[in-house]
Amino acid sequence: MIAAHKSSLLRNIAASLLKWRRRHREKINEERFVLLISFVVGIFTALAGWTLKWIIHTIEHLLTYSFSTTGANWLYLIFPVVGIGLTMLFIRYIVRDDISHGVTKILFAIARNKSKIKLHNTFTSVLASAVTIGFGGSVGAEAPIVLTGSAIGSNLGRMFHLSNRHMMLLVGCGAAGAVAGIFKAPIAGLVFVLEVLMIDLTMGSLLPLLVSCVTAASVTFALSGMGSVFEFHLSDAFSVNRIPAYLSLGMACGLVALYFTRTMNWLEGIFRQLAVPHKKFLFGGAMLSILIFLFPSLYGEGYTLIELLLNGKSMEDWQEAMNGSFFAGHARMLIPYLILVILMKVFASTATNGGGGCGGIFAPSLFLGCIAGFVFARLWNIYGILGIQVPECNFAMLGMCGLMSGVMHAPLTGIFLIAELTGGYGMFMPLMMVAVVAYLTIKLFEPHSIYAMRLAQRGELLTHHTDRSVLTLMSMDSVIEKSDKVLYPDQTLGDVANLVATSKGYIFPVVNKQMQLIGILRMDDIRHLVFRPELFGRFRVSQLMAESPAILGVNDSMDSVIKTFDRTRSWNLPVTNQEGIFVGFIRKSTILSIYRSILSDYSQD
Numbered sequence: 001m002i003a004a005h006k007s008s009l010l011r012n013i014a015a016s017l018l019k020w021r022r023r024h025r026e027k028i029n030e031e032r033f034v035l036l037i038s039f040v041v042g043i044f045t046a047l048a049g050w051t052l053k054w055i056i057h058t059i060e061h062l063l064t065y066s067f068s069t070t071g072a073n074w075l076y077l078i079f080p081v082v083g084i085g086l087t088m089l090f091i092r093y094i095v096r097d098d099i100s101h102g103v104t105k106i107l108f109a110i111a112r113n114k115s116k117i118k119l120h121n122t123f124t125s126v127l128a129s130a131v132t133i134g135f136g137g138s139v140g141a142e143a144p145i146v147l148t149g150s151a152i153g154s155n156l157g158r159m160f161h162l163s164n165r166h167m168m169l170l171v172g173c174g175a176a177g178a179v180a181g182i183f184k185a186p187i188a189g190l191v192f193v194l195e196v197l198m199i200d201l202t203m204g205s206l207l208p209l210l211v212s213c214v215t216a217a218s219v220t221f222a223l224s225g226m227g228s229v230f231e232f233h234l235s236d237a238f239s240v241n242r243i244p245a246y247l248s249l250g251m252a253c254g255l256v257a258l259y260f261t262r263t264m265n266w267l268e269g270i271f272r273q274l275a276v277p278h279k280k281f282l283f284g285g286a287m288l289s290i291l292i293f294l295f296p297s298l299y300g301e302g303y304t305l306i307e308l309l310l311n312g313k314s315m316e317d318w319q320e321a322m323n324g325s326f327f328a329g330h331a332r333m334l335i336p337y338l339i340l341v342i343l344m345k346v347f348a349s350t351a352t353n354g355g356g357g358c359g360g361i362f363a364p365s366l367f368l369g370c371i372a373g374f375v376f377a378r379l380w381n382i383y384g385i386l387g388i389q390v391p392e393c394n395f396a397m398l399g400m401c402g403l404m405s406g407v408m409h410a411p412l413t414g415i416f417l418i419a420e421l422t423g424g425y426g427m428f429m430p431l432m433m434v435a436v437v438a439y440l441t442i443k444l445f446e447p448h449s450i451y452a453m454r455l456a457q458r459g460e461l462l463t464h465h466t467d468r469s470v471l472t473l474m475s476m477d478s479v480i481e482k483s484d485k486v487l488y489p490d491q492t493l494g495d496v497a498n499l500v501a502t503s504k505g506y507i508f509p510v511v512n513k514q515m516q517l518i519g520i521l522r523m524d525d526i527r528h529l530v531f532r533p534e535l536f537g538r539f540r541v542s543q544l545m546a547e548s549p550a551i552l553g554v555n556d557s558m559d560s561v562i563k564t565f566d567r568t569r570s571w572n573l574p575v576t577n578q579e580g581i582f583v584g585f586i587r588k589s590t591i592l593s594i595y596r597s598i599l600s601d602y603s604q605d
Contacts, residue, residue: 034166037156038173038208042215045149045174046181049216050223052126052141052148053182059134060300070328076136076293080352081285083135087128088281088356095124100353103143103360103451106150106175106197115167116158121151128358136292136299138348142182143360149178153212169205172197173212181216183229185420188413189213195410196451230303232310232422236391238429245390246398249376250434253402254441256342256372260365260407261442261450263346271354284355291348295341296324298348302367309374309396310422318374318392335378338371361450365407366400366421373399397424401431402438409442409449411435476554476561479591480575482584486511487521487541493529494536496521496544507572509582510545516580519545548574554583561586 067073091099099105099121106117125144133141153174157167172193180189190213274280292298297305305321312318319331327337349364377395380388397418405414414435419425485503487496487510499508506523526544529535549568552561552575564573565588575583 030162030166033160034162034169034208035211037153037160037162037170038177038211039215041149041153041156041170041173042177042181042212043219044152045145045177045212046216046219046223048123048126048148048152049141049145049178049182050220052130052145055126055130056134056141056300059130060136063135064299067324070323072293072326073296073324074293076296076299076324077289080136080138080288080292080299083132083137084285084288084352084355084357085281086135087132087137087358088277090128090131091124091356091358092277095120095128097124099125099128099144099147099358101143101451103146103175103196105147106171107451115154115164115171117147117151117154117171119151119155121147122155123148125151125358129360132352132357132359133300136288137352137357137359138288138292138298138300138302138345138364139352139357139359140301140361140363140366141359142179142362144358145182146175146178146360149174149176149181149216153177169208172205173208176209177212177216179417180213181220183417183421184217184220185229185417186210186213186217188417188420189216191412191416192410195413196408196449228423229421230307230310232393232397232424234424234426235393237426241388242390242430243433244386245377245380245388245395246430246433247437248380249373249395249398250402250437251441252376253369253372253399253434253438254406256368257365257403257406257438257442258445260346260368260403261446264350264361264450267347267350268354271350277356280354281356284351284353284357287351288348288355291344291351294325295337295344295348297321297341298345301363303363306367306370306396306400309370310393312393335375338375342368342371342375361407362404365403369400369403370396371399372403373397394424394427394430397422397427398430398434402434405435406438406442407450409439409446411439414438476556476558476575478594479558479561479586480554480584481587481590483509486515486582487545488512489518489540489542489545491541492537493526493539493541493544494533496526496541497530497533497536500530507585509574509585510541511582515582517548517551517574517576517582520548520574521545551576552586553578558591562591565591 063075063079064073067075091097097118097120105121125147129139129141129144133139150171151174153170153172154167157170162170175197176189176193178189179192180186183189190209193209271280271284274283308317308321312320315331315334319329319334322328322330322334322337325337327333345364345368349359349361352359374392374396376399377390377392380390380395381392400421401414401418403414404417405411408414411432412435415428415431418431419428424431483505485499485505485508487499487508489510489512496508500523508521509517510519510521512518521541521544523530525546529539529544549570550564550573552564552573554575554577556564565571571588572585574585577583
């Protein structure tokens with residue numbers, strides 16, 4: 001009853017707002033209305049992000065405030081399992097939908113689902129990730145809140161029946177506002193949408209994105225203060241003689257990002273093979289709890305360790321990173337401990353999501369980058385490479401930028417995000433060097449980011465290449481002309497003449513009794529015969545049909561369809577399903593017509 005009442009109330013509110021919009025359509029055109037909606041999106045995404053962070057910190061504090069800092073804490077074996085267990089039950093029995101891989105789901109919605117994201121995504125990711133991370137899940141809250149923000153933008157756009165182009169823009173506004181709000185980084189929010197979600201930058205899209213970013217960041221500043229997310233004091237500014245160290249750090253970050261990406265894909269493949277949910281839960285829960293027990297730094301987002309490495313000044317400060325572990329009190333084990341944490345973080349993060357939890361890889365990227373940068377600088381100083389000393393805290397910050405750039409394939413996002421996160425604007429030159437080198441390093445091995453590679457493998461990734469983007473937005477269903485008019489090999493020319501008389505087509509499929517395509521019959525090939533009744537009984541379809549120059553599949557990408565048309569120089573090609581059963585024809589003229597329509601809408605400014 002309560003759920004039905006809430007649903008009815010929401011429908012009434014939506015209907016009232018839609019009536020208001022229709023009354024003011026002449027005064028407020030769609031472009032101005034999108035600006036208004038982007039402002040609302042910024043407010044809601046900031047509130048959602050602040051709420052998520054508050055819940056996470058509250059749960060984490062209640063569970064761990066009494067933990068020992070000098071010895072092992074056995075409850076680390078229990079809390080993470082409880083967290084992903086509760087999340088799994090919530091998703092399986094209440095949500096009943098997949099809410100993992102938040103950024104990938106946004107990319108899919110933009111590319112293949114007309115920017116439509118389900119209504120429950122406006123809150124389910126917040127609840128699921130809060131429980132997962134609060135109980136120790138080794139993932140981040142940022143990707144879930146990005147999905148939440150995009151869902152808010154998508155559903156507001158649907159509520160007001162906005163065009164596909166503006167729907168896509170509002171999805172971007174939600175993502176931009178989420179990044180800007182949760183990180184207090186408005187510029188990074190804008191750049192993230194352009195680099196990762198690959199929404200083209202025009203004057204029509206720039207203003208709404210800026211409105212959402214500035215609004216979300218302002219709300220977060222008002223709620224949580226003006227300080228940066230991470231406290232950072234620049235101890236030593238950019239120096240030319242350290243350029244070799246900056247470039248080397250960039251390469252190191254690119255290789256760590258490559259390890260993180262490939263290992264996560266490999267582990268996700270293992271979890272996919274465990275088809276039964278409780279097996280995934282047992283395997284992921286056991287892996288996660290053991291890793292956190294051995295390396296408490298893996299608990300939750302890991303922001304405490306980031307703060308420590310950014311602001312520590314001596315070995316006494318840095319060795320606090322090992323508190324609560326078996327390494328505690330052994331200063332010489334700091335570097336081995338941190339290297340093990342780098343290697344194990346990907347296992348902990350994948351086990352969290354694979355076992356049934358919910359979270360993203362923003363925080364793991366920052367966490368790994370900070371440790372990688374610190375370890376790099378510490379080893380550089382210990383071995384006196386090139387006789388140059390480098391500040392560990394600065395390189396910890398630069399490492400965050402390098403890993404973010406490498407994992408996401410987004411160097412600009414890495415540069416601006418870390419500068420805004422830490423207030424380290426005085427390090428722009430090193431940030432740019434590390435980001436670019438890290439990106440170029442991983443690009444040699446991986447053409448797509450960890451978010452995009454799943455869609456790229458299926459040909460469903462939207463890119464800045466306009467032609468490919470428009471083809472991606474098209475679907476096979478929209479261009480296939482289905483037909484039940486078929487010919488069989490043993491039919492006569494007279495049967496063909498009867499079919500031609502009742503059909504507007506000029507190309508017909510020839511199938512066997514199982515409806516599998518075996519050839520085609522073109523009017524151009526039989527025009528000199530079909531109007532001569534005396535020949536109707538002399539020719540069979542098997543004598544008149546020809547082999548199709550190519551056969552398309554129902555699951556082919558539009559990009560491959562166009563390439564097949566170009567290769568065969570055909571204007572009509574048949575389509576079959578996986579069993580070879582005839583489905584229909586695709587006409588090149590139909591593709592061109594739909595292409596032109598989408599391009600006009602997609603490119604309009």
